[in-house]
Amino acid sequence: MIFIEAMNLPIQTFCICSTFGEFTPLRFRFEDSEHTVQTINIEKVLYVKEINYVGREAYVYTCKAVIDDMARLFEIKYTVGSHKWTFYRMLD
DSSP, X not given: OOOOOOSSEEOEEEEEEOTTSOEEEEEEEEEOTTSOEEEEEOOEEEEEEEEXXXXXXXXXXXXXXXXXXXXXXXXXXXXXXXXXXXXXXXXX
């Protein structure tokens, strides 16, 4: 059972980059509380929005994936200045 309990959890993200410099995340992985690596395959990116929080440019990706045999919606965030990906929040 995969349970993502933390918000703003650092993640490793596998993505493709278009010729225009746009990222499309394909999957991500993180270390859970039992210190095992969990991988989530992203089925679809529903939309992307650009945000500026305290002068830091970031992109929030709303995605859909099957987690524990259930379709789930969640957001992952890419912070441009630090080049870091985080699991932002679960939507359902």
